[in-house]
Amino acid sequence: MALRAVLFDMDGTLLDTAPDFVAVCQAMRSARDLPPADEQRVRDVISGGARAMVCAAFDLEVGAEGFEALRLEFLERYREHCAVFSKPFDGMLELLTDIERSRLIWGVATNKPVVFAEPIMQQLGLSERSAVLLCPDHVERSKPAPDMLLLACEQMGIAPSDVLFVGDDERDIEAGRAAGCKTAAVTYGYIHPEDNPRHWGADVVVDHPLELRAVLDSALCSC
Structure with missing residues (x-):
């Protein structure tokens, strides 16, 4: 495996953004004089986006009465508070330094809209270090389609076969494989209880960011 770049998914892979998602859900419930939501229940569905988190926080189904208003409120509150508690996962900053x-070089390819992704990267001081930041706004099709990764590779001037894409959702691995990248699945992210990253067909599976050091070392030694 020869590598020249590493691309990361954002939520649940590069960054632990769950605290801000949970805080928004709790604020919405508090505003309605409701008790706090089950935090783990919200965390379990983060990969499903705003719709899934609103459903979990308010025990609703998509399309239920009042759902769309709650979803829009969630997005507006998150836009204003998307970079309060979010931070890199333990060991991630060391890994980025190693890279x-x-x-x-490294970058980010996320299904998170740019209106949220850019402020978070800036707030955490990662914008200057990241070679690319690709979001759904930049492509016609989001992951699991390969569009985002192919555009990232094009912008970096690197062939997909020389790129490792790291993610915590099966869609990430599907997108990486479809683009022709090497893939790494992480088990520390926002994995649904019924899902198993070891069944996604990734080239490697890691339980901690620093375990990717061995992957990088092996790739560099084989160059």
Whole structure:
């Protein structure tokens, strides 16, 4: 495996953004004099986006009466508070430093809209370090389609076969494989209880960001 770049999914892979999602859900419930939602229940469905989190926080189904108003309120509250508690996962900053010291480049390909993704990257001081930030706004089709990864590779000037894409959702691995990238699935992210990253067909599966060091070392030694 020869590598020149590493691309990360954002939520549940590069960053632990769950605290801000949960805080928004709790604020919405508090505004309605409701008790706090089950935090784990919200975390379990983060990969499903705003719709899934609103359903979990308010025990609703998509399309139920009042659902759309709650979804729009969730997005507006999150837009204003998307970078309060979010932070890189434990070990991720060390990994990014290792990547940079190895003269590799790294970037982000996320299904999170750019209106949220850019402020978070800026707030955490990662914008200057990331070679690319690709969001659904930049392509016709989001993951699991390969469009985002192919555009990222084009912008970096690197062949997909020389890129490792790291994600915590099966859609990430599908997109990476379809683009022709190497893939790594992480088990520490926002994995639905009924899902299993080891069944997604990734080239490697890791339980902690720093486990990717061995993957990078192996790739660099084989170059």
